Amino acid sequence: SAVISQKPSRDICQRGTSLTIQCQVDSQVTMMFWYRQQPGQSLTLIATANQGSEATYESGFVIDKFPISRPNLTFSTLTVSNMSPEDSSIYLCSVVGTGELFFGEGSRLTVL
Amino acid sequence: GQNIDQPTEMTATEGAIVQINCTYQTSGFNGLFWYQQHAGEAPTFLSYNVLDGLEEKGRFSSFLSRSKGYSYLLLKELQMKDSASYLCAFSGGYNKLIFGAGTRLAVHP
Numbered sequence: 001s002a003v004i005s006q007k008p009s010r011d012i013c014q015r016g017t018s019l020t021i022q023c024q025v026d027s028q029v030t031m032m033f034w035y036r037q038q039p040g041q042s043l044t045l046i047a048t049a050n051q052g053s054e055a056t057y058e059s060g061f062v063i064d065k066f067p068i069s070r071p072n073l074t075f076s077t078l079t080v081s082n083m084s085p086e087d088s089s090i091y092l093c094s095v096v097g098t099g100e101l102f103f104g105e106g107s108r109l110t111v112l
Numbered sequence: 113g114q115n116i117d118q119p120t121e122m123t124a125t126e127g128a129i130v131q132i133n134c135t136y137q138t139s140g141f142n143g144l145f146w147y148q149q150h151a152g153e154a155p156t157f158l159s160y161n162v163l164d165g166l167e168e169k170g171r172f173s174s175f176l177s178r179s180k181g182y183s184y185l186l187l188k189e190l191q192m193k194d195s196a197s198y199l200c201a202f203s204g205g206y207n208k209l210i211f212g213a214g215t216r217l218a219v220h221p
Contacts, residue, residue: 031207042199043211092154096207100145100157
């Protein structure tokens with residue numbers, strides 16, 4: 001199993017500002033994934049963060065809005081840029097284990 | 113394209129059995145996952161099926177038919193703490209999971 005720590009666990013942000021979410025894993029992993037869960041919705045994959053290369057974004061998500069860093073095999077950051085109320089969501093970091101996907105506890109962002 | 117569908121809500125009685133169905137469409141398939149998510153918490157892994165058939169794990173079982181694009185999660189001896197959302201997801205490749213909208217299960221006394 002993998003232990004994933006995310007910071008911040010929650011935050012209240014002002015419209016137009018940016019916030020960076022950190023994800024730390026207790027073991028080295030090749031791929032890390034960032035998901036978004038909007039209120040009352042299921043999880044949507046934002047991007048795959050690969051160490052040593054640019055992140056791969058899913059349809060509907062762009063690097064300018066959600067820049068991702070992956071400086072090493074245990075750490076990644078997701079920035080939510082120029083936030084609007086529509087960005088109010090839970091953002092989850094995840095990694096692949098043996099036969100399952102492990103999730104961090106999530107970062108709950110509220111944009112006013 | 114890729115698509116996954118599951119009922120929005122279900123209710124059941126404590127001690128009973130409930131079956132949550134999931135249907136999916138995808139060109140590439142690397143397994144079917146079920147996750148449980150309590151309100152305000154991150155999803156937790158329940159099961160993974162990559163071959164056809166039934167996988168049993170305690171009170172929870174999961175079934176997969178790849179030819180039909182169909183899975184179900186069976187919960188036995190329901191307890192109040194089983195009230196949660198249950199997320200069906202398939203892996204279409206590269207370890208990415210595509211999630212369904214989730215089924216909110218309410219267990220009543």
